Structure formats: C-alpha cells, structure tokens
Amino acid sequence: MAGAGSDLQSPKKRKREHAEGKIKPRPQVKGGGDGAKRKKHPGAGGYAAHGGAGEAPAKKRPVTPKEKRLAAKEMSEARKMKRKRHYSLEKELAKLWEKMRCHDVSKEERSKLVSQAIRKMDGKYLDIAGSHVTARVLQTCVKWCSQSERDAIFDDLQPHLLTLSRKKYAVFLVKKLIELATKKQFASFISSLHGHVAKLLPHTIGAAVVDYAFQRATPPQKRQLLLELYSTELQLFKDLTVQSSFSLLETISKLGLQKSSVLQYMTIEIQKILEKGTVEYSIVHTAILEYFTIADKTSAMDVIHQLIPLLTQGASIIDGDEPSIATELPNKTKAKKKRLSEPLIVRIMQTREGLKLAISCLKHGSAKDRKKIIKSLKGQIMKLALNDFGCLFLISIISIVDDTKLVSKIVIQELAKHLKELIFDKNGRRPLLQLLHPLCSRYLSPADLACLSYNVPSLSAKEGEASEGATEVISENKVDAMTDKEPDDLEGMQIVSESKKDPSRRRHELLIKSDLAEALVQSCIENVGELLRSNFGKELLYEVAVGGKDNVLEGVTDRIHMLHDAIASDAAQPKTEDIEHAFENFFSSRVIRRMIIDCPAFAVTLWRKALKGKCKIWAEGHSSKVVAAFLESPSSEVRNLAKPELQPLIDTGILKVPDHKGAVEK
Template structure:
C-alpha cells in the first residue's frame, strides 16, 4: 500500500532499479556503441549566439525581401551623403550611384522605411534629369505609395520638387480618388499638400469631387463668379441641388466620424456645404463638430469660419462643449492667425459668462502680458475694450461677426412655393431689420408655410451684436471684463510695462484703450484708481531723459508719439460720479507744463499741438497760453480754420 504514496521521481527510480542487471553481472560494453557515442552538449558563448541570431535574421530577410542586398548598398551610400562636411560634387556622385542601383525597383524599395528616406534625399539633391527619371518611374504607382506609412513621404517630396507640368500630372492622378484618399490616414496629408500647391482652378477641380461625380462636367464651373457653390446653384434647378447635398453629406460624414479634420481642403468643403445647407443639416454638422474636433480646425481661415458658425448656430449645450474642448488651448488659439476669431465669437454671444470666465478668461489672464503685445492675441482683448472698432479689426472679421452664419436654405420645394420665407431669413448688418422677420413669419404661417426656428432669439442687439443670444451685450461685457478681474490685471500690466507697451506696435493699442477707460467708460466706473495710476505712469515716462542715444523717447518714438497724441485729442473727463482727472490734464501738469518748447519739434511736436484740439476743454484752456506762445514764435503751425470746427481722429 505504501507504493501509492511514492512520488513520480521515486517510481521512475524504482523501475530503473528493477530493470538493471544483478550485481556482479554487468553487461559488456559493445565497441560499436562507444564509437557512435555523441559529444556532450556545449553551451554557445554570448558572442556566438549573437552571431548565429544575426545570420538567421539575414537569411530570413533575404527570403522575404527580393532586393535586400541592394537595399543594404543603398543605405550604406546614403549614410555617406548625410555627413555634414561632404563635398557637393561627392554627394552628387553618391546620389547618382544610389539612383542607378534603384533603377527599375524604386516602387518596391520605397516601402522600406530607411530606403524611403534615402530616396527622398536623392530627389532633393539629384539633377533635374535624374529627378525627372524618378518622377516617371514612381508616377504610375503614386496612388499605392500614398497609402503606405513610409512611401507617402516620397510623394510629398515629389510634389515639392515638381514643375508645373509634373504637378498637373500628379493632380490628374488624384481625380476621382480625392474623397477616398482623404479618408486614409497616410494618404490624406498628400492630398492636402497637393491642394496647397495647386492654383485656384486646380483647387476647384479637387474640391468639386465632394459635390458629385458629375459636377466636374458642368459647363461654366470655372467661369468668373462661379467659384463658390452657392453662386453656382443660383442658376441650377432644385433637383440638382438636392443631389449635390446628398453626395456631399455621404462624402463628409465618414471623414468627420474618423476625425480627419486637420486639412484645409476639408475645411473648404465644409464651408461650401454649410453655405447651401438647410438649417437641420447645419445643426447636425454643428453637433458633430462641437468639442475637440473644432479646436483642430481653427488654424485655417475656413476652419475659423466653421468655428464661428458653430458658436453662432449652436445651442447652449453645444457651446458648452466647444468651450470645454478649448481648455488648455485658449492662449494658443488667441495667438493663431485665424483662431482668435472663434474666441471673439464666444465672447460676443455666449450668455454663460461663468463658464467663459472659468475657461476662456482665466487662461487668457495667465499669458496676459504676451497676448497684449501680440498681433492677433491683442484683438481678443480689444474686442472687450473696444468692440467692432474698424481701426483694429479687419473688414472681413467684422463682416464675419455681422453675418456669422452661412445663409440657411429651407426645403427647396417650400422655398419655391413660399418666397416669403426667404425674406424672413434675410439678415442685414448682423440682425434682422425692423422686425421684418416676425411679420414675414406670420405671413408664412398664414399661407401654410413652416414656422421659423428660435424666433425669440432673433431680436436685434443694442450695439449691433449678432442676434443669437439673450443677454444684453453691455452686461455680458461688464461681467467678462470687470467682474472676472481681467480689467484689473490688464490695467496693472499696462502700468508696470507702460514704456514697453507704448514702444510696441501692438501693445500701444491696448494701453490706449485701457487709459481711455474702455467702451462706455466701463473701467472708469469699476476701477478709477487704476486708470489714474496708469495716466500718472505714462506722464512720468515723458519726463525721463534717455541716457542712451539709441533708446527712443516715448515723445519721439514712431509708435508711442501717435498714441500720446490720440490720448490727448480724445481725452474727456471721467463719467459723472467718478472722482478723477482726464489724461490730458494729468499729462499736461506732469510732463508738458513749461516744457513745451523742448518738445516742439519732430514727432513730439504733434503731441504738443494736440492740446489745441483736445476734447477736454479744461486741459485745452490750461495749455492755451503756452501753446499760443509757441505759435507766435513760429515753433508750431497755426491751426487751419477747417480744423477748428472738428476733425476726424
């Protein structure tokens, strides 16, 4: 019974003992068995194992890659061309050798990640004849190469180095495949690069593939005035419009679902789509783009237009998603060439000022000094200090804010039957004129037409803001500027960095608006002490004599002297109930009183002369005697009669 408790190893040992010969009767050794006895196993050294492994890898690569040996030679030659101090002639010889070895095998070898880089280097440094040969060999395979992880870089390099004829040939390869390639993660950057290199007519041909397969065949597509889809549809029947919209929806939907929204050609297609879409289709697009996708689009002009459209058309939930999607990127968007327009739209129409303050304003305040002197960042701040001032904002930005949304097209059949609905959606200067929308809506309902959407939200704002929000623009601006603490921090930055900002091309505009007290005297009402401190700081700067001749004085510098002149010309006393003095009064008493003769020349002469036309009558009277003395001495020119009755500044 005990054998059942033996382990496996013990059982094996017992069996071997039973099978072994009895003691004293050992089995004789056969000479043949001893002759074939195997040598004992010898473990390989680390170096031998490594060598064996490399040989095995090389053998497998030779079987798997038909051009493996050539690839090794190409890579070896390419490494020599990468040396920093290689001679130009030597590099040309090496490049020629590489191309000679790859001739006839380029499409297959281009799929290798290292050979792909070598071929790009050859295209960059080879002769025009060699480049043309590479182009001819790779061109038939470009569509396949675009989809490869490494080879698509060669196609981009070919586009960069192509002449006009070669570029046209490359673009012709894309025709019929643009939408499909844009859905591919590796091919989409190639299509985008080709689109940026194309001229206007070629861009329109690429873009037309979003519309429908037949759209490129329409006559008159490239005629003057028909580059936009809305202009082209003006003379087309409703059936054709519906067909194009359906095709565009099917083409754009997978691209948006995959999140491939970084390319300008897609932004252009979406803008054209929104320009002819119905309200319901626009709402669906806004719902899809709200959030993180929109942040990736605002770096282009069309992408910024889409962002403004989403802000203007989105409901409260969608606007909240848009703002939250910008978290951590606000300062970068504010400095972007086009992204700042989306931030301006948010500050202009979003009623949830607590959310805007928490995300947008707080992130702006972290980099307030840099933004105040930035070409585009300052515009976000200026929109709160001086909204819609043509001096600061480009005409196209003002037009986008005045007409924030693409023209919404109702159901085509309904529009043809009820023309009054088109009148109901007519917008002028960013708002509906004189209640025409309500009257048209009533008429449309009386004739059986559809009821317009969100009728209560289309009231005209008091200061011309877009009619897409309910809160009074002045109240919203006050909450974002003063209640958030932005104005206080901005005034302090202006005071501490007054000289730097006055001498700056863009910062001088911010310091001017802060010193003037903001729109409707908002800053005077909330923090008069900070405004007075800023006035005193600017005046003190004018009293300091420069120690370095190269350092420009604020009275004479190119940007600061016109700003000081504007501050004096437009200076007015503080609003009623606010204790303080105008800038012109402070500047005269601190910087110019009994010192005008010193500055009655050069750029500073215009600063002194501004007191003759100052809006603050008290400051004008205080400076009158001394100014007249300079005029009598011939140091200042007398004011022309035409300028005494008023002057545009």
C-alpha cells in the same frame, strides 16, 4: 505506478548529478515497439562521431549569452533574406542613407552618395517606396538629387502615385514629390486625381495627400479638386471641372445642375468623411462651408452636431499614421502624445476656412456644445491667442458665450497669467482689445470682421427674431466694399449669435468681475515706457488709458489715474541719448496725441506734469503734434488750460495747428 515514477529523474536533478560525477544509467523502457526503433546501431554513433562522409558534423549549440545573441541574429537575418525580396539592397541603402543625411557632409559628397543610391534603386522604385526603411532613403534622394534624377523618379512612379498615397510609409515620399514637382508634373498629378478625390478623402492616409496637393494648387486647380465632391457628373466628366474659381451656387447655375441632387450627393460624401473622422484638412473645411450655402436647416445642424465631437477630441491622424488612441501608444514619443491630446479644433486654426468652421460650431451649437468646446481648449489658450486665426476664435468665444464663469475660468485666467507676453504681441493683444473695444476696425481687418460675422445661411436668425445685439451677417462678397468704409461705419457691427446676455454686461463680467481689468492696468503701469514706444503695445495702452469703449473700465478708475500719472512721468523725463523721448518717438507721440484729444483727464495730468512752461521746447518735430493736440481737444477745460501758453507760439509761427482737425476758436 508509484515505483515506476520514483525511478524517473527530473532534468535538473540529472544535470546536478552529472556535475557531481554521479551518473546513473537511463531507465530502460520495457517492450519492443518504440523503444526498439529509437535504439541506434552500435557502429553508427562512432562513425558519425569520427566525421563520416555520410553525415555533416553536429553544430555546436550556443552556451554563453553572447553566442545566443549572435545565433538569434543569424537566424533573424536568414528569415529576412527569405521573406524580403531586396533585403541585401535595403542594407546597402541604409548605410548610404546614414551618410547622406548627416548635416556636416559636403554637397559634393552628398551628391555622390545620392547618385550611388539612385543607381542601386533604378528599376525598383515601386518596391523600394513600400518599405519603411528604403522609403526614407528614396525620400532623401528626391530631396537632394539633381532635377534630371528627380524627373526620372517621378516619371517611373507617376502611374503608381495614387496607390502609394494610401500606403503608410510611401505617403511621405508622395508628398515630397509633390512639393518638388515642376508645374507640368504637378498639373499631371492633379489630373491623375480626377475621379479619386471623393474616395481618398475618407481614407485616413490618402486624405493627407489630397489636402497637401490642395494647399499647393492654384485657384482653378483647387476648384477642380472640389467639384468632384459636388456631383456625380462632375466626377465622371473631366471637362466640366476645368473652370475658373466659382462658388457652389454659381457652379450649379452655370452648369444647370439640380440643387436637390447636388445636396443629396454632397450629404453622402460628407457623411463618409465625418464617419472616418478625417476633418482636419482644409479641403474638407472648404467643402463643408460650400455645403452650408445650399443645405437646409436640418442638414446643416446634423453636420454641426457630428463635427463638434470630432473637433473637441484629440487628433487621431499624425502625418499619415493610422488612427490610434493616446492610451494605446506607450511607445510613441512625447511629441506625438502631445499632439494626440491636442484637440482638433486647435489644429484647424491654420486657415480661414478652419476658423469659419469652428465659429459655425460655436455659434450654432447648443449651450452644452459650447461648454464642451471651451473645456476642450483647457491648456491651449495661449497657443490660440498667439495664432493669426486662433485669436479670432477666442474673440468669438468672449463675444458669444453667455456662461461667463466658464469663460473666465478657462480663457480669462489663462490670459491673465501671460499678460506681459500678450500685450506686446500682434495677435495676443486682440482678445484683450475685443473686451476693451469690441470689433474695432482699427485692430481687425475687414476680412477678420467678415470671419467673425460668418453665419450658416439656413441657421441665421430671421429678421425680427434676432437677438438684441444681432445685425446683418457680413458675407465674403462684402469684404471689398467694407474696406472703402470709414472706421466709424463699422463700429456698430455685432457678431450674430444665439446669445441672450447683453454684450455690455458680458464684457463687464469678463473684465471687472474676473479681476482681469485690474491686472491689465497694473501690467500697463509696469511696462508703460515699452508700451508707449511699441507699435502693437501702444494700442492697448491707449484703450486702457481712455477706459475702453463705453467706459467699461469704470470700476478701476483709480488705477487708471495711476496709469495717467505713469505716462506723464515718462513724458516728463528730460531728453537722453539712451532712449528716445516719448514726445519725439514716432509711435508714442501719436498715441499720446490721441489720448489728449479723447481723454481730458489724461490731458490735464500730462499738461501739469510734463508740458506746462515747456511748450516752446516741444513745438517742432513729432512733439509738435502732442502740443497742438491741446488746442484740438473737444474739452473746453483742456483748451483753456493750454491756450495762454500756446497762442503766442501760433502767432509767431513756431507752432502750427492742422486745419483739417477743426482748430478751436482763438
């Protein structure tokens, strides 16, 4: 065996000897059998080599890297031709798509390219929509084509829209068709969803289509989609779903449904959605909030306990993609990785329903749950603060959570780093104003106050068991009535929660102990001129200058006096053409007037620095409100300080004091 093995040569050695010219004959295999079968006829090789008619010439094997790449490409093309039915058409459409989607192409040229592509796809729309390449072409065509061409595509695909709604790539085409559909076509699509809403919502891709239609629907159409989640009867009988917008309790009463059976059915459907994790959609938020209105305490807590882990982890659904984990997506773009790391609780802050759902989890979750929610927001605080509804969620956090060390570390420190941006922003200033003046109707609308006071009925504190700061829960039905109330009637309202810490103590710890108050005053001093003349900034400047509600800024009184000096110095500047004077500017004149009336210390500083001996100059126009405010002040010291100089102006008719403000005794 050893001798036989030594005669055999490795392929590399034979190749090397062949290059050196040392060619050895191949060893003969002894015995007949297979060796005899492999032996060729002497004339056969010569005949084939000379191009005999009986056999095709041998194909040249690729040698160079370029030849190998070309051969691999040819093989891949051949396989695709066999595997894909419309492969040649896909290649043609891809070339047209590259031209029509360019930004610099003219409208006429794009219209021609779109019409050409539609003609090629005619009759094959269903097959085209399923491919990840051609689905994009068809989506672009739907976007830029004429209305008649779009109608033809919609009519052809209408029977298959529900099927396409479950497909990974076709879902974008369905969304585009919904977006550009006429009222009649959209109503037809809503009608086709009947009986399928409950099945599509647990689907990771189909849920996105249902929610997209829900957002564009009218209130009756939204109700029609929601009703299928309430009862089997409403899912089977379409006529029952055609009704005006009613709440769940009103629907149960009107249709004579059994509350227990509705609760049981909704529990099953919501559990399916929670198990699949498709909870980022507004239709799901609305359904869960409706469920809370009839759910008992145990059922409501079960849903909240299942929601919190889903809301605090990264979103798994990306525009219809299948669920995935960030660590398993090395080839995904940075933008998608960022969205995956973003907690779902941040993404749902686009609607009022999403905000209410998040507030429910925060209010009724345990201390451990609240800690988990706040930790998930690390790095997302500024995004929330600048959002219409996200800023309200931050207000809930700083008004409810007793762990002020955790809130200071994650929320307050992040806000303190971007104070200049926040104090001038409509939404960004609201968490700061909440600390300075909680739940002030001047800064929060009745609808905002209703959201902040939202409570799950079965979980709300009973009378006599409420915490020290808790009062009656405000329902949505009371929002309209609240708008008729005076601001002072809303000041005593508190956010209902399970908090145990005194609200004033919580505010003091978040403002003073965290050093936020000092940074806030310093930021106001540095930007005093801009804040005075800013529509949004002036409110924050006022609250800081007066020390906040209940004098919460008492610990930084010296710094506040420096702010008074800065405001008075700005007002003491002479008139220039470059910038409007503080007494004459629409915003600054009004906020200075409020400071004079509400803060005697500021009024005295302003009088001595900017107005003493100059009142006649400012007795007309917007500035007259500032001058007259000294006589409207409740402080006798302020009135006595200004009266000797202002009384002659009143007697001569130069200065007029408003009668409704209760002018002081002359």
